[in-house]
Amino acid sequence: MTQRVALVTGAMGGLGTAICQELAKAGHKVVASYHPQFDNKDAWLQEMAEAGFKDFVCVAGDVSSLEDCEKMVTEAEAAAGPVDILINNAGITRDKMFAKMEKDGWDAVISTNLTSLFNMTKQVSAKMAARGWGRIINISSVNGVKGQAGQTNYSAAKAGVIGFSKALAAELAAKGVTVNVICPGYVATKMVMAIKPEVLQSIIDTVPMKRLAKPEEIGGACAYLASDIAGFMTGATMNINGGLYYQ
Ligand code: CAA
Secondary structure, three states, X not given: OOOOEEEEOOOOOHHHHHHHHHHHHOOOEEEEEEOOOOOOHHHHHHHHHHOOOOOOEEEEOOOOOHHHHHHXXXXXXXXXXXXXXXXXXXXXXXXXXXXXXXXXXXHHHHHHHHHXXXXXXXXXXXXHHHHOOEEEEEEOOHHHHHOOOOOHHHHHHHHHHHHHHHHHHHHHHHHOEEEEEEEEOOEOOHHHHOOOHHHHHHXXXXXXXXXXXXXXXXXXXXXXXXOHHHOOOOOOEEEEOOOOOOO
């Protein structure tokens, strides 16, 4: 297979780590983008090396900043070559019932989870189209499709991710660049484990499979969407949620 350069945002989180690993297993050169305030980069790299993933390139930046995204992609290209595969995975939660939600919690989630797609994709999409091959994979959420109490900000941003992807897919379909969305359900990561245990248990009770997703179950889907064999799939939304919700 052709080795390609894959840039993953939010790479050092639970889901991001699994995505990096599955892309590396598929033979790609991985660029791990992380927030500059994340202070465990060296420990993460060490852990990856011990797991057999020795040559990840790292770039630091805040995906809610257009300037940071420009800088990260410039650094990625210098270190690894043109970005062929972009995984917009970085995301945060600021869960609160709408009655209690403040503007800063709204703005933080919209800018990190949605405006980031503009900021990152802007750096790579025209170049992918000019080369005639590219993969853009955006991580949304089951809660962007079904809505979740306590997540008006997150559900709005994740629904926006789907709309963005469908529109861009239509623009790039004839250029060899696919744009697809993965909507994970509840995955066993730090983000989900931050939910109060009794609330989380009540959520798991509603999942027909009665469990959380393993991060690699999402990472594996990214590797598929990034492959040549997925070339006819664009504008699609993959639901990976243990049966929690169907569109
Ligand atoms: N539907 C409707 N109403 C609900 C509700 C629900 N699912 N859950 C709670 N409420 C109601 C409660 O009954 C309560 O009503 P009263 O005030 O009338 O009694 C009110 O909302 C407040 O509920 P809480 O006591 O839970 O309020 P809180 O301030 O302690 O907590 C919360 C609010 C932080 C949002 C908490 O409910 C929560 O964590 N909910 C889960 C949110 C969630 O699923 N987040 C996913 C995070 S992981 C992720 O986002 C990854 C991904 O993509 C899946």
